[in-house]
Amino acid sequence: xxEQKVVDPDYLILEAPRERKFITGSQAFAEAIKRxxxxxxxxxxxxxxxxxxxxxxDLWAQGYVKDYYRAEEEYxxxxxxxxxxxxxxxxxxxxxxxxxLRGLEAIVSWPGHRIPAxxxxxxxxxxxxxxxxxxxxxxxxxxxxxxxxxxxENQQDVFDFTLAGFPISEKVDVYLxxxxxxxxxxxxxxxxxxxxxxxxxxxxxxxxxxxxxxPTDCEIPPARIQRDAPVQKSNFMSYLIHAVWQQEVWSANExxxxxxxxxxxxxxxxxxxxxxxxxxASGCAAAQGREAQRYAEMEGLxxxxxxxxxxxPFPTQELREVLKDAKAIIxxxxxxxxxxxxxxxxxxxxxxxxxxxxRVYGGMTLPVELIMDEIYKVLGIKKEKKTLV
Amino acid sequence: MGLEYxxxxxxxxxxxxxxxxxxxxxxxxxxxxxVMDLGQFKExxxxxxxxxxxxxxxxxxIFYASLPNPEDTIVLGTAGCARLxxxxxxxxxxxxxxxxxxxxxxxxxxxxxxxxxDKHKDVVVIAGDGGLMDxxxxxxxxxxxxxxxxxxxxxDNEVYGNTGGQESGxxxxxxxxxxxxxxxxxxxxxxxxxxxxxxxxxxxxxxxxNPKRIxxxxxxxxxxxxxxxxxxxxxxxxxxxxxxxxxxxxxxxxRNREKKDFKFYEWMTDEVKEYFExxxxxxxxx
Numbered sequence: 001x002x003e004q005k006v007v008d009p010d011y012l013i014l015e016a017p018r019e020r021k022f023i024t025g026s027q028a029f030a031e032a033i034k035r036x037x038x039x040x041x042x043x044x045x046x047x048x049x050x051x052x053x054x055x056x057x058d059l060w061a062q063g064y065v066k067d068y069y070r071a072e073e074e075y076x077x078x079x080x081x082x083x084x085x086x087x088x089x090x091x092x093x094x095x096x097x098x099x100x101l102r103g104l105e106a107i108v109s110w111p112g113h114r115i116p117a118x119x120x121x122x123x124x125x126x127x128x129x130x131x132x133x134x135x136x137x138x139x140x141x142x143x144x145x146x147x148x149x150x151x152x153e154n155q156q157d158v159f160d161f162t163l164a165g166f167p168i169s170e171k172v173d174v175y176l177x178x179x180x181x182x183x184x185x186x187x188x189x190x191x192x193x194x195x196x197x198x199x200x201x202x203x204x205x206x207x208x209x210x211x212x213x214x215p216t217d218c219e220i221p222p223a224r225i226q227r228d229a230p231v232q233k234s235n236f237m238s239y240l241i242h243a244v245w246q247q248e249v250w251s252a253n254e255x256x257x258x259x260x261x262x263x264x265x266x267x268x269x270x271x272x273x274x275x276x277x278x279x280x281a282s283g284c285a286a287a288q289g290r291e292a293q294r295y296a297e298m299e300g301l302x303x304x305x306x307x308x309x310x311x312x313p314f315p316t317q318e319l320r321e322v323l324k325d326a327k328a329i330i331x332x333x334x335x336x337x338x339x340x341x342x343x344x345x346x347x348x349x350x351x352x353x354x355x356x357x358x359r360v361y362g363g364m365t366l367p368v369e370l371i372m373d374e375i376y377k378v379l380g381i382k383k384e385k386k387t388l389v
Numbered sequence: 390m391g392l393e394y395x396x397x398x399x400x401x402x403x404x405x406x407x408x409x410x411x412x413x414x415x416x417x418x419x420x421x422x423x424v425m426d427l428g429q430f431k432e433x434x435x436x437x438x439x440x441x442x443x444x445x446x447x448x449x450x451i452f453y454a455s456l457p458n459p460e461d462t463i464v465l466g467t468a469g470c471a472r473l474x475x476x477x478x479x480x481x482x483x484x485x486x487x488x489x490x491x492x493x494x495x496x497x498x499x500x501x502x503x504x505x506x507d508k509h510k511d512v513v514v515i516a517g518d519g520g521l522m523d524x525x526x527x528x529x530x531x532x533x534x535x536x537x538x539x540x541x542x543x544x545d546n547e548v549y550g551n552t553g554g555q556e557s558g559x560x561x562x563x564x565x566x567x568x569x570x571x572x573x574x575x576x577x578x579x580x581x582x583x584x585x586x587x588x589x590x591x592x593x594x595x596x597x598x599n600p601k602r603i604x605x606x607x608x609x610x611x612x613x614x615x616x617x618x619x620x621x622x623x624x625x626x627x628x629x630x631x632x633x634x635x636x637x638x639x640x641x642x643x644r645n646r647e648k649k650d651f652k653f654y655e656w657m658t659d660e661v662k663e664y665f666e667x668x669x670x671x672x673x674x675x
Contacts, residue, residue, distance in 0.1 A: 039503050042496065066503050071492070072531035079489035079528070080496030086483060087500030105486050217501060218391045218461045218510055222481040
């Protein structure tokens with residue numbers, strides 16, 4: 001184990017010198033955890049996530065993480081994360097597709113319990129039929145729970161979003177769990193260049209007393225979410241208490257914006273802001289969208305890209321501003337339901353500008369040609385089919 | 390720190406509710422009370438919305454009076470009747486999701502051990518037969534397999550009482566309940582045997598007829614969990630509503646079951662036995 005010194009999160013995330021490494025997405029998750037001063041990580045295997053939590057287990061064996069175990073299954077793992085965080089620890093876990101859905105009852109209760117933790121989600125088809133491939137429909141199940149949800153395009157995003165996830169999650173005005181989602185295999189098992197800050201630095205430990213909801217540790221009066229009988233009964237007070245609590249969770253989710261801007265440089269990234277046609281995408285689809293934008297530019301077409309980093313909070317104002325003069329908006333996705341397309345349509349005027357797709361699912365790759373076809377269509381260009389490399 | 394957080398800050402005494410002042414001045418914080426003195430000290434739980442004649446409520450009252458260190462104890466519960474009283478006590482209480490108690494307690498206890506390696510922070514799960522042996526079964530068993538250092542107390546009323554009287558895995562075979570219209574088709578789960586096999590270091594089965602014995606068992610289970618590993622108490626706490634036991638016969642019913650399938654049973658590892666013998670020797674000397 002490398003001796004690590006505690007440094008300010010702003011320094012570690014934004015200022016420290018970085019060195020370029022060629023690593024997989026799973027390794028990028030582990031590199032972030034190595035520098036995140038994590039107290040406890042709880043693992044349960046599922047493809048394609050397994051490698052990440054096994055690497056985190058190695059970090060525990062080396063001394064970078066204080067406690068670690070392989071749980072009984074995901075519901076147990078995610079419940080134990082809640083217990084550890086309420087006990088004042090900084091915690092991390094990760095899962096995929098069916099595992100995410102198995103743990104979902106616990107995970108979607110984290111915002112209500114005000115659990116600041118980071119959860120990695122490496123997308124995988126939701127059965128049936130059985131498949132292990134990277135379809136990202138599972139992200140749709142996370143959008144209405146109060147969780148903060150980031151969608152990583154590549155290995156670099158995985159590292160940056162995960163490391164920044166801890167301070168964002170633990171800010172007093174946020175205090176919500178952060179999900180860092182990325183495509184299984186395409187990102188987790190493929191290598192990419194990642195700029196890493198030095199490994200002899202780490203985040204400061206979690207301070208559980210800097211909190212809107214104190215820990216349950218018998219050191220200070222605890223938050224007694226279930227204290228009063230009215231909360232458990234069917235009467236007006238119980239409805240009111242629950243309603244107010246939900247409002248606060250969603251307000252906290254909104255308040256995360258300024259910290260996402262601070263640590264990640266904004267909820268969206270824009271390439272060619274004056275474009276006529278925009279590709280709006282997140283995760284791996286944004287990587288393919290980036291390629292399509294580059295090809296379009298080579299062909300002299302005025303096409304832009306909006307990469308959505310944060311799905312929750314959703315960049316409503318940002319998208320309205322960037323897309324206000326767009327003639328057409330193409331939303332490529334790795335799922336059949338088009339959850340991002342629905343989100344985009346819902347927040348901008350003249351939703352008929354939005355092209356529904358292209359969509360691939362079942363774990364297929366998303367060829368750049370599919371996006372190019374949509375670009376030609378909306379620009380009225382008739383093209384001979386040709387293969388782009 | 391435990392005692393510090395329950396104390397009233399100087400100057401605030403006259404603004405605090407009377408109940409709280411009594412709790413600090415005449416309660417259990419910082420001292421060991423004798424369960425036979427119930428009524429002569431301010432108890433950790435007083436008001437609760439349990440049914441008249443509820444034996445679980447009685448057990449929970451004794452439970453709180455038996456805590457070796459209430460100012461450093463955290464109680465976890467789940468859906469069911471028990472949590473209605475547990476959430477009213479002057480001891481931190483965590484209510485998570487359905488049947489998740491032993492997973493949440495695993496994370497909590499580990500976090501407290503990381504943060505306070507030199508202090509005893511007692512974690513106690515009190516959940517029903519449904520929570521621990523049906524919906525939470527896997528998490529209960531695995532917390533024992535992993536040798537997690539906390540206490541699990543099953544308040545077994547042999548029915549899903551809070552949802553209106555459905556069969557549970559702990560209902561006796563043949564009993565007709567909701568969702569068992571032809572009577573339960575299989576035997577009551579042998580939780581005590583499972584606990585011993587799964588790695589608990591102290592296991593007791595009790596029909597709560599004798600408050601001194603209940604207190605001793607609870608205290609032992611908590612102290613053994615501090616030092617050695619998981620501990621388990623299986624307590625019979627009848628549901629007088631769903632089993633139609635007249636209120637005045639609730640104690641007689643507990644005595645009757647004590648003679649049959651709830652005979653007092655206590656088992657512990659040699660290591661735990663040695664620890665208690667040492668401790669009790671010291672107590673006699675003192």
